[in-house]
Amino acid sequence: MSKILYVEDEIFLARIVNDTLQSRGFEVAMEHDGGMALQRFEQFKPDVCVLDIMLPNKDGFTIADEIREKDSDIPIIFLTAKSEVKDVVNGFKIGGNDYIRKPFSMEELIVRIENVLKQNNTPEIASDELTMGSYQFNIRRQQLIGGGDDRKLSYRESELLKLLYENRDKIVERRDILNLLWGSDSFFNSRNLDVYITKLRNYFKQDPSIEIITIKGIGYRFVVS
Structure with a gap:
């Protein structure tokens, strides 16, 4: 209880x-x-x-x-x-x-x-270095390596990716993402989130085993098959 x-x-x-x-x-x-x-x-x-x-x-x-x-x-x-x-x-x-x-x-x-x-109650990530399919994500350095690129992520890109990964295979609600990372679920912030989701999808486009699935009207699910 x-x-x-x-x-x-x-x-x-x-x-x-x-x-x-x-x-x-x-x-x-x-x-x-x-x-x-x-x-x-x-x-x-x-x-x-x-x-x-x-x-x-x-x-x-x-x-x-x-x-x-x-x-x-x-x-x-x-x-x-x-x-x-x-x-x-x-x-x-x-x-x-x-x-x-x-x-x-x-x-x-x-x-x-x-x-x-x-x-x-989500288990904390024990390492700064995460493997996502054929990609490596260094949380501390905000660095994503894979698909022929060594990409420096912005702070918000890094935090969004970390949040999705921590809750992988689960639905993360848009409202929760907006409140945690932007501080409010305003229309302007919601459109910003759309942009960041599109960016992350493009970063992983070389590996079809990685998906950020949109659950219409609810949120997103990060999947590594």
């Missing part, structure tokens, strides 16, 4: 979310006071934190920053009524894994919780 620390000061909303999460099999520790959140985190030892941003005594960003000092890996999802891009960017800089704007549906929240838990 996955454990969720849920910090929210809107009492009516908090009860609905808490009851729904528990009915779906999650164990929930609910806190209304931002000033008490870190103490609850240390006592409860959750698997994921869901933090409202506007809270009494201590805001969600400050709480996340304190949690990151204790645990650099635990997934953090922010909830907020704010919609400014700078707030979204700030959340990801602090170390947030996802960001949901109010009002939201419970199904959306549950899917996002499941996604960050799944990503957090």
Whole structure:
């Protein structure tokens, strides 16, 4: 059973979310006071934190920053009524894994919780040097060798390829890619992602065993046969 620390000061909303999460099999520790959140985190030892941003005594960003000092890996999802891009960017800089704007549906929240838990359980790549078909990808150097080329990747190309490889043979949702690598799933960023996917496909075109498959309306699957 996955454990969720849920910090929210809107009492009516908090009860609905808490009851729904528990009915779906999650164990929930609910806190209304931002000033008490870190103490609850240390006592409860959750698997994921869901933090409202506007809270009494201590805001969600400050709480996340304190949690990151204790645990650099635990997934953090922010909830907020704010919609400014700078707030979204700030959340990801602090170390947030996802960001949901109010009002939201419970199904959306549950899917996002499941996604960050799944990503957090993905085994880490043990080596800087990865073999992908007839290609070699050096993560640290951002270098892709194969198909007659020795190609230096941009930072975002490298991070996108690493993300797809870590989740190979699984569907990676567009929204998750955009939030993780660009900080938001805006239309402009979505078009940028299309460009980067096309670039990666072109880099691997000499090896037909490597595919980046589009799952229409959902995301991508990286396959090495």
